[in-house]
Amino acid sequence: MEIKKFSEFCERVLPDFNQFLDDRLNAEIKQPTLRDAMLYSLDAGGKRVRPMLFFAAAYSSGVKLDDLPKYYDVAGAIELVHTYSLIHDDLPEMDDSDYRRGKLANHKQFGVGPAVLAGDGLLTQAFYWIAKSSLDTDKRMAAVRILAHNAGPMGMVAGQMTDITMEDKKLDETELTTLHKQKTADLMTAAVTIGAFCAGHSLSKHLVQYAEDIGLAFQLKDDLDDSTDGEDVDKNTFPNLIGKKATETKLNDLVKDALNAVLKEEKFDKNLLVSFLDYFKE
Numbered sequence: 001m002e003i004k005k006f007s008e009f010c011e012r013v014l015p016d017f018n019q020f021l022d023d024r025l026n027a028e029i030k031q032p033t034l035r036d037a038m039l040y041s042l043d044a045g046g047k048r049v050r051p052m053l054f055f056a057a058a059y060s061s062g063v064k065l066d067d068l069p070k071y072y073d074v075a076g077a078i079e080l081v082h083t084y085s086l087i088h089d090d091l092p093e094m095d096d097s098d099y100r101r102g103k104l105a106n107h108k109q110f111g112v113g114p115a116v117l118a119g120d121g122l123l124t125q126a127f128y129w130i131a132k133s134s135l136d137t138d139k140r141m142a143a144v145r146i147l148a149h150n151a152g153p154m155g156m157v158a159g160q161m162t163d164i165t166m167e168d169k170k171l172d173e174t175e176l177t178t179l180h181k182q183k184t185a186d187l188m189t190a191a192v193t194i195g196a197f198c199a200g201h202s203l204s205k206h207l208v209q210y211a212e213d214i215g216l217a218f219q220l221k222d223d224l225d226d227s228t229d230g231e232d233v234d235k236n237t238f239p240n241l242i243g244k245k246a247t248e249t250k251l252n253d254l255v256k257d258a259l260n261a262v263l264k265e266e267k268f269d270k271n272l273l274v275s276f277l278d279y280f281k282e
């Protein structure tokens with residue numbers, strides 16, 4: 001494999017992929033307010049972690065760097081779903097956040113109605129992109145199935161429902177793990193598994209384990225960063241439930257578990273997904 005560092009891989013892939021996302025939405029969405037609202041959040045400086053995990057899994061399964069553009073629409077679909085989830089999460093009746101990534105939240109910039117529709121538009125367009133992809137039918141069908149399963153009411157949407165309806169109840173460790181798995185880890189798992197599968201890799205429990213571990217670790221890191229900033233102590237988070245120190249230990253254990261899992265994956269280059277784990281050391 002040419003590239004072994006995740007950061008270098010991102011530098012090589014992201015400029016062209018970002019351009020693709022912009023060009024494609026600009027060309028497809030004709031309603032000007034809808035286009036502006038969708039592009040506002042898609043271009044707001046997200047890290048693109050999920051599509052990059054998709055590309056890393058595809059590359060590690062043998063896809064050449066020059067062939068990655070064939071997968072832009074499917075990887076892009078995952079970023080569209082992620083972007084919709086953030087727009088809806090910020091709404092007054094959800095997390096009620098005025099800012100996202102240092103910019104006004106979508107509903108603060110465009111109003112609640114347009115923000116709901118921008119989210120609806122991104123979610124629906126994601127499945128249009130997968131359906132229109134040039135990948136074989138079995139790969140497109142798998143992408144639709146896994147993405148709908150993990151991002152919809154069997155995954156992320158279920159986690160969000162638990163989150164907003166259980167705000168006044170103190171969740172125990174098992175309940176909180178399920179919530180985070182659904183709300184945060186399931187979409188990351190979809191990114192890794194769809195990326196590998198679309199590249200012709202047969203899925204194993206090891207890659208799924210890796211993805212679930214990094215998904216949970218991602219949430220814990222976010223909660224630890226927020227707890228340093230003095231986030232709400234009544235919120236259902238691991239730092240609030242078991243303390244900061246125990247959460248740091250749990251995060252380290254998840255990263256070790258993810259490493260062990262990916263090292264067991266056969267017919268798969270491990271370098272990039274191992275390198276991604278550096279994200280948790282920052």
Ligand code: GRG
Pocket residue numbers: 045046047048049050084085086088089101156157160183184218219222
């Ligand atoms: C509204 C159906 C629905 C679901 C919302 C938004 C969401 C589900 C979950 C995210 C909750 C959250 C803040 C989790 C912390 C970790 C996390 C997923 C942060 C946001 O993802 P990043 O860091 O975002 O990849 P960027 O801005 O880089 O795209």
